[in-house]
Amino acid sequence: MATIQDVAKLAGLSRTTVSRVINEHPYVTEEKKRLVSNAMQELNYVPNSSARRLRRQQTETIAVYVPRITNPFFSHLVEVMEKEAAKKGYQLILCQTRYKKEQERNFLELLKTKQVDGLILTSIENDWSEIEPYLAYGPIVVCNEYSDSAQVPLVFLDQIEGGYIGTKHLIEQGYTKLGYCTGDHKSSRVAHDRRVGFLKALNEAGLQMKDEWYFGGAYSVQDGKRTFENLKKLSDRPQALFTGSDEVAAGIVKAASDAGWKVPEHLAVIGFDNQPLAELMELTTVEQPIETIARQAMELMIESIKSKRTPVRKEVILPLNLIQRSST
Amino acid sequence: MATIQDVAKLAGLSRTTVSRVINEHPYVTEEKKRLVSNAMQELNYVPNSSARRLRRQQTETIAVYVPRITNPFFSHLVEVMEKEAAKKGYQLILCQTRYKKEQERNFLELLKTKQVDGLILTSIENDWSEIEPYLAYGPIVVCNEYSDSAQVPLVFLDQIEGGYIGTKHLIEQGYTKLGYCTGDHKSSRVAHDRRVGFLKALNEAGLQMKDEWYFGGAYSVQDGKRTFENLKKLSDRPQALFTGSDEVAAGIVKAASDAGWKVPEHLAVIGFDNQPLAELMELTTVEQPIETIARQAMELMIESIKSKRTPVRKEVILPLNLIQRSST
């Protein structure tokens, strides 16, 4: 593999001149430019990435943390982020935290060792106070999740509103016995806010939430099915279920259907995200503008990297949208 | 940010000794080790990734090329690959080619500029003759796709068998008028082999394939719906459709159902992959052992990186499995 030294030798010039040509610096004659270009071509030379990174103190790489890439919500986020990153000449390192604090901490080392220029968190496992010190090593942008104390750009959705409009819809459809289904998110502000919105809508309607109508640990289609089995066992069952994901909602609808129940007659179900699955399964769902938040997060990330300024808190909050279908 | 020089100064030792301690080389007294560790801790020192990469000629990063991460087949592959890579201390760079030759070539530069140690191709857009020269820069492993001429490890599935067993199943269910639905893959061996298997099964049964029963350009749920609309317009319609993806199959089933057709009475549909969607939509499907091929591909990649040997052709071919549900 040729180095800049080889190119200089073949061109009969110094490495400095070759570097000037490569980087399009001024004050190089056209003749010298020609000599360098010919030598580069003949030697099939490309600059070494590691050397460049060391000298320029830049990696042109961004790490994106998602819990699991198989979750369509996160794969959609990453799809748009990678596209935006590639447009600007950045690579995207995929980091799956699997909802684990330790895994998240391990990946934070990427910033500390300067393996990436910045990182985007789409879910947050550790307390912000554990993450904040890493800002000394590079910029962090939070997307989808939220933190009151984070002095960084945050692009997120009004999840209180999301929880609220979804629940209000159920109430407007005539349901008075509403169950709540979610993952086990201890540090997730998304989950917290949705529940706040859910309870707010219930309170406004003078409705009560029973403890046994709360179903946790639901992330996937399989979890949705398990949730239905648990609901089925209740003597006093909810008429409708608010869920945090189309996949979970789909699992519930499928299991209910398999058990001979009619949706929404026997059980109304509302999902989140408006994935292709939602349309296929005729799910009422709260749509999130995934493409918008992904693009904005990546733009803010690249802007933070380039500006090299002290990060400041900046909130970009977007509304949610209810899509009504047959499941409610 | 502290450097090894700072640590050496604080410890009262040379950079060589500090490096020896960091890398656990022999012949350093316990006393000196203690001094270095204390200094590292006090300065909050971690080694700089760019400097290490340059000196060691290693990046500990692998690029994985997928057409689109939102396709559940590819997101599942990447999910497993990232997990395996992280276990061995490697980072995974996600590259979306979007089925474009130029995009694939752009990403191949990652290998040439030594930004990654190796790359895994899960789909191939360019001719292998265009890709092969990049082997000079680092190892390449092909996963899911196939190429006769590639002198690299390939982990793939018997797609001729997949096309065959799916089609044979339709025939065994009594269908004699079979349509074929696929994406527009010009250089995809997967698509080619499935069709070979499909035609083989037809031929064995003495059945004919009509040109107007061939539906192209289908990758997504939406494409599935469009495919159904096209099929509906035919005067002589197929009784069953072989598709290349559960999402396409689901779109077809959904559109058919919305049009009042009964599946499989009016139209039988078979999908591929056995995604959660397949169970939800009761699709008969050809299941692919995604986790196995993903894990094996990543293991072969890391083995290739570590061995630094000339790549040799190695085929790992796995069988497919038919899952029968209500759509056929």
Add this chain to the structure above:
DNA sequence: CGAAATCATGAAATCGTTTTCATATTCAGA
């Protein structure tokens, strides 16, 4: 007892690129 091997530590070189500083020449304006 002496030579060879092992132990312990550090200076210099290395990896490959880019920038800084230096030197020489040419040009433009006062």
Add this chain to the structure above:
DNA sequence: TCTGAATATGAAAACGATTTCATGATTTCG
């Protein structure tokens, strides 16, 4: 005509880590 700015090119330093080579001390074995 002279001076300062612009132009053109190259050597050395820098980025930060790791390895190679060197030196001296200690231990081991024939």
